[in-house]
Amino acid sequence: MAIYLDNAATSFPKPDSVYRAVDATFRNLGVSPGRGSYQLSLDAGRLVLETRETVARFFGIADPLRVVFCANATEAINIGLFGTLRPGDRVITSTMEHNAVSRPLHALASHGIEVVRVTADAKGRIEPGAIREAARRGTGPTRMVVMSHCSNVTGTVQPVEEIGTWCRREGILFMVDAAQSAGILPVDVHEMGIDLLAVPGHKGLLGPPGTAILYVAPQLAPQPLIFGGTGGNSMSRHMPDELPERLESGTINTPGLAGLHAGITFVTQTGPDRILRHKTALLERLCYGLRSLPGCCLYGTGSAAQAGGVLSFNITGRDPAEIGFFLDEQYAICVRTGLHCAPDAHRSIGTLPSGTIRVSPGLFNTESDIDALLAALENIVRKREGLGS
Numbered sequence: 001m002a003i004y005l006d007n008a009a010t011s012f013p014k015p016d017s018v019y020r021a022v023d024a025t026f027r028n029l030g031v032s033p034g035r036g037s038y039q040l041s042l043d044a045g046r047l048v049l050e051t052r053e054t055v056a057r058f059f060g061i062a063d064p065l066r067v068v069f070c071a072n073a074t075e076a077i078n079i080g081l082f083g084t085l086r087p088g089d090r091v092i093t094s095t096m097e098h099n100a101v102s103r104p105l106h107a108l109a110s111h112g113i114e115v116v117r118v119t120a121d122a123k124g125r126i127e128p129g130a131i132r133e134a135a136r137r138g139t140g141p142t143r144m145v146v147m148s149h150c151s152n153v154t155g156t157v158q159p160v161e162e163i164g165t166w167c168r169r170e171g172i173l174f175m176v177d178a179a180q181s182a183g184i185l186p187v188d189v190h191e192m193g194i195d196l197l198a199v200p201g202h203k204g205l206l207g208p209p210g211t212a213i214l215y216v217a218p219q220l221a222p223q224p225l226i227f228g229g230t231g232g233n234s235m236s237r238h239m240p241d242e243l244p245e246r247l248e249s250g251t252i253n254t255p256g257l258a259g260l261h262a263g264i265t266f267v268t269q270t271g272p273d274r275i276l277r278h279k280t281a282l283l284e285r286l287c288y289g290l291r292s293l294p295g296c297c298l299y300g301t302g303s304a305a306q307a308g309g310v311l312s313f314n315i316t317g318r319d320p321a322e323i324g325f326f327l328d329e330q331y332a333i334c335v336r337t338g339l340h341c342a343p344d345a346h347r348s349i350g351t352l353p354s355g356t357i358r359v360s361p362g363l364f365n366t367e368s369d370i371d372a373l374l375a376a377l378e379n380i381v382r383k384r385e386g387l388g389s
Contacts, residue, residue, distance in 0.1 A: 002332040003369045008152055008180060008310050008360035009336060010202050010209060014263065021262035022208055025255040032251050034231040044254050051261040052244070055213055058264050059197065060188035068214040068247045069257060073179050074100040075225075076198035076214035079247055080175055081105065081146070083222025084196070087112030089143035092134045094118045094126045095344040096151045096158070100198075101177055102344060105146070114138065120348040123301050124156035128163050135172060144173040146196075149181035153345040153356065154300030155283075155310030157185065164193030173220075179203060183267045184276050184309050189215055196220070204275075204309075206267060206363075207260035210253050216243060224249065275363050279309045282361040282370050286311060289374035294381060299349050299356060312356035315381055320357045323380060331376040335359050 004012050025047070033044035049064070056064040070076040081104045085091065093105060095117050105115045116138065118130045126147065135142040145167050150157050160176055167174040175196035178187050183204025189197055194215070201211030216222060224239050228249035233240055240246050267275065283304035290296045295316035300307055314320055324337035336358040339346055346352045361369065 002328075002334055003365075003372055004334045005359045005361055005365065005369065005373065006334050006336045007362035007365075008203070008340075008358065011204065011206050011362050013364055014206055014208070014259070015266040017262040017266055018206060018208065018259045022255045022259040025258035029258075030255065032231075033254050035251070047261070048252060048254060048257055051257045054261050054264050058268065059182075059199075059213075059215060060190045061215055062190070063218065065243055066216050066218065068216060068244045069252055070212040070214055071210055071253070072202075073177065073198045073200035073212045076212050077101055077175075077177060078104050079214055079222055079225050080196040080198060080216075081108060082225055083247070084173065084220060085113050085143065088114075088140070090114040090116065090138050090140055092116050092118060092131055092142055092145045094120055094131075094147050094158075095348045096120045096124055096126060096153070096156070097146075097148055097342065097344065098152055098177065098179065099341045099343075100179070101146060101148070102342075114140075117344070120156075120345070122349055124151050124154035124299070124345065124349055125301070126158050128159050128166065131163055132166060135170070142170075142172050144175060146175040146177070148177040148179065149187065150178075150185065150308035150310070151300075151342075151345060152180050152310060153340050153342050153358070154312055154349060155180070155307035156300050157181070157306055157308045160194075161192045166193075168193035173217075180308055180310060183264075184272060184279065186272065189217075201256070201260040201263065204267070205260060206263035208256045208263075211256040211260045214247070216247075222247065226250070270363070276309075278363060279361055280304050280307070282365055282367065283307050283309070283311050283359075285367060285370045286359060286361075286374070289370070290377075293374075293377060296381075299351065310358060310360045312351075312358045314351065314354075314356055315377075318381070320354055323357055323377070326380050327373070327376055331372070333373055333376055335373075 031040045033048045052064040052067045109115045164174045173195045178199045182199040195217040197215035199213040201207035202209040226249045230245040299312045320337040327333040338355040
């Protein structure tokens with residue numbers, strides 16, 4: 001079986017409880033929740049509500065009805081940005097963002113939104129002072145700061161609590177992309193001053209693809225991106241004002257949400273601290289081994305404890321894609337190579353155009369997986385096998 005080390009893209013494998021929850025819901029409760037008065041539909045609706053309440057508890061959200069379910073974090077981010085920003089608004093972001101943030105903002109710039117990008121340092125870190133300065137030097141007031149909690153390229157953890165606290169004090173909306181941190185690092189919308197939080201279900205929360213979360217603060221009422229049936233007030237041609245229905249048109253992914261509920265429950269019972277310690281230990285082992293590898297260059301903070309579950313590196317004179325190909329082809333080891341949908345981040349750390357080799361171990365990886373990767377890299381780099389033979 002392959003050694004999978006690309007959990008920053010999608011966590012795999014999932015806990016058995018997640019598989020069981022999805023299967024049982026498909027088989028026994030595979031109806032539209034909240035669309036009928038019969039018992040099966042009511043039971044499905046109850047399951048969705050329980051998942052909403054579980055999400056709310058996990059992220060410190062006071063009102064579960066402010067939790068909106070989406071198909072993925074990209075959709076959640078688009079709803080948060082397109083649904084909230086208006087022509088003339090000013091937005092501060094960073095050069096460490098995934099295209100899920102960068103591309104919507106680029107599109108919004110052509111609709112009268114001023115977008116200011118704060119440049120990260122060579123380690124991928126954004127200084128809070130740089131955010132404050134960018135917000136204050138514009139001709140008009142800043143409406144929003146939007147940034148990732150943890151880089152999907154370097155693993156650099158950004159000081160979101162400090163930035164969020166300042167934004168709340170200044171009356172600036174704060175949106176956080178927690179794609180790489182949720183389920184691994186603490187995320188509390190109240191303590192971190194977060195007004196909009198986008199989270200995928202299929203990464204650190206260990207749920208299935210097709211699930212994601214958008215938290216919307218009480219003072220916000222984003223415009224929907226999708227219009228349609230919500231199961232209530234069907235005579236009106238307008239979307240309802242109330243959340244979550246306002247932003248949840250169409251049939252919701254009940255089996256997926258059952259799996260998400262099981263995933264969050266598993267993370268809670270296991271303990272995010274324990275999960276983080278496990279991933280950090282594996283990355284420390286990897287860092288130690290890579291430092292003795294000829295021509296290896298590590299990116300980010302240089303500390304596994306500050307890497308948020310992700311490590312990027314390159315081998316001098318070797319194309320990352322070539323290394324990744326041989327790891328897969330000859331050793332059945334799955335890593336991510338290239339730009340990781342974040343070209344600005346690679347520009348910041350100096351790895352354009354080829355990108356990096358990214359390793360992101362998961363909860364179910366072991367020390368032997370890391371040792372196998374290091375041994376394979378040693379063979380590839382020293383041309384013992386494959387390359388140059």
